[in-house]
Amino acid sequence: MITPRFSCAQTAESVMISVYCPSVRASDVEINIDGNMFSLHVNPYFLRLNFTNSVVEDDASSAQYDPSTGYLTVTLTKEIKGQEFDDLDLLAKLLAPRPTVQEPLIETQKLSLHDREILEAAQNDWQLPQRIPPLEQPSLTIRVRYGFLDMHSGYFTNVAYTENEVNELGFEAEVLTPSERRQRRIKHEDEKWDEEHYMADFADDGYIQELTRWTHPYLSHTHKVTYTEKENATMLNLPRKEYLLTDVQTHNLYLTLATILFSYAYDMRTNQCDPTPESAWTICSLTPSFSALDPPPCSSECDPKLGFSLNEISSTFVASYRRSFAFPLYRSFILAEKCRKRTVFRCLLEMKDILDHHDVYYVYSKVWLDDLCVWTQTYASDDVFARLGVLVKDASITKDSIGWDLDQLEDVVRQHPHEGEQREVDSDDE
Known part of the structure; x- marks a missing residue:
């Protein structure tokens, strides 16, 4: 999974997360809220943020994707209006996994296979590893264009993370000449x-x-x-x-x-x-x-x-x-x-x-x-x-x-x- 570039901002009532995930389908975006944890998944991107305070999804919340820029903007409502969310500019802190709570030892041998799988998933808390996305550097190569009237580019940037069996160019689709x-x-x-x-x-x-x-x-x-x-x-x-x-x-x-x-x-x-x-x-x-x-x-x-x-x-x-x-x-x-x-x-x-x-x-x-x-x-x-x-x-x-x-x-x-x-x-x- 790729950790996308992102930034956060806030108002008195909301927290806004701007995520750069180009060439995806808006209908495939999955967003989950659990107290102060926000997670987003759309292949091949995964983002999990831990805020200092809790957010909720309500009628004022929204998610808007702009295919022309590749940015997804998610607006979430603060559980307590007017509460200040600290350290929204500290990306490493937002990406850090939520502290795990030490649970008492459970004798798993007596549990069924289904119950053991549920227990292991709960203990793992789906804390997938993340890293701070690198700053976008100016490319030294000229990105080629393709498609209708050569109007498109960037759709195959992360082709290694998709099961595109018909693509014969691989990751070089964005750089090969006609x-x-x-x-x-x-x-x-x-x-x-x-x-x-x-x-x-x-x-x-x-x-x-x-x-x-x-x-x-x-x-x-x-x-x-x-x-x-x-x-x-x-x-x-x-x-x-x-x-x-x-x-x-x-x-x-x-x-x-x-x-x-x-x-x-x-x-x-x-x-x-x-x-x-x-x-x-x-x-x-x-x-x-x-x-x-x-x-x-x-x-x-x-x-x-x-x-x-x-x-x-x-x-x-x-x-x-x-x-x-x-x-x-x-x-x-x-x-x-x-x-x-x-x-x-x-x-x-x-x-x-x-x-x-x-x-x-x-x-x-x-x-x-x-x-x-x-x-x-x-x-x-x-x-x-x-x-x-x-x-x-x-x-x-x-x-x-x-x-x-x-x-x-x-x-x-x-x-x-x-x-x-x-x-x-x-x-x-x-």
């Missing part, structure tokens, strides 16, 4: 590529063939889409922002959106529109701009004013195809081909709902999906979507462009049908 992120992503894909897994799915493709015949319900809609109450509530909670974009930025956003929709289409096809607990992992793992903070850039020869080209669309999807062959349970070229279908705003809302309810991967909703939903609804062009949809459908991704010997592996399976049926079970199967 070109370094791309190199790291390609290297990780090559390491995860498993020839036997691909051959096995090619040899025994009965279920994959069934998945490719499935049709997403949205593709059969001929009437006007009516949003549900839940979707309307989500739209009302989206940020109110105005975006001033260049032609290149707009062009890149459409390309990024296409790769995100590919990941959505893969997950929805493999679970047939019934999201599972693994859906958040699947969507984030297959999206380069999430897992490696590596959105597709405008190619060097493209001119955004002239629109998109088939070659550019094909190049954009190469990364999505590679990831669909390296990470998820089903790894098939024909399955990847089926995932290039156009659905937009409602799909973004569904992805946002899936990620918002995940304890770790909600971060990708914050740095990408929130703004993408606003931009798609307010600024994106229906005409561009229509043209882009046609290009996505007509684009050709060759197996040679993936970088792995897919044709050769498939030929081996055709010549030796049982070659790929047996393989070792790996962690992805589990």
Whole structure:
């Protein structure tokens, strides 16, 4: 646990604690009051303060989080109004554990296991170790930015304390340049590529063939889409922002959106529109701009004013195809081909709902999906979507462009049908 930076102040009626805990969800904050002890927990931060006098939670108490600054301000009511709280500026004294009271020895052998656990917890008093947080020093390195229009930073500062299995950059996510992120992503894909897994799915493709015949319900809609109450509530909670974009930025956003929709289409096809607990992992793992903070850039020869080209669309999807062959349970070229279908705003809302309810991967909703939903609804062009949809459908991704010997592996399976049926079970199967 990390002891966050904090400061305390007081008025005649209240004590105010200002805690710096950037990039957290306000709904995850846990606050407890026990007499003169205040404790706060929101992963990965823990803070326990022992005041000289008692505080209480009442109607005048509050907790407000400002995501733009990363500060959580907690206001607590003094049990005795007008009482002076001493030493609020002595951080080490506030962090010191509460003195333990020597309890008489109890013969624990006669207690049940449940009662012994309760006794040990009470005696321990959950006095987790704390240290005075260091003063913030000016960084000698330039913090990079990422996400929608490169507007975000700091979300992966404490990534070592979260179970983010899709983050391929580790703690270096805050310092790697875009070109370094791309190199790291390609290297990780090559390491995860498993020839036997691909051959096995090619040899025994009965279920994959069934998945490719499935049709997403949205593709059969001929009437006007009516949003549900839940979707309307989500739209009302989206940020109110105005975006001033260049032609290149707009062009890149459409390309990024296409790769995100590919990941959505893969997950929805493999679970047939019934999201599972693994859906958040699947969507984030297959999206380069999430897992490696590596959105597709405008190619060097493209001119955004002239629109998109088939070659550019094909190049954009190469990364999505590679990831669909390296990470998820089903790894098939024909399955990847089926995932290039156009659905937009409602799909973004569904992805946002899936990620918002995940304890770790909600971060990708914050740095990408929130703004993408606003931009798609307010600024994106229906005409561009229509043209882009046609290009996505007509684009050709060759197996040679993936970088792995897919044709050769498939030929081996055709010549030796049982070659790929047996393989070792790996962690992805589990």
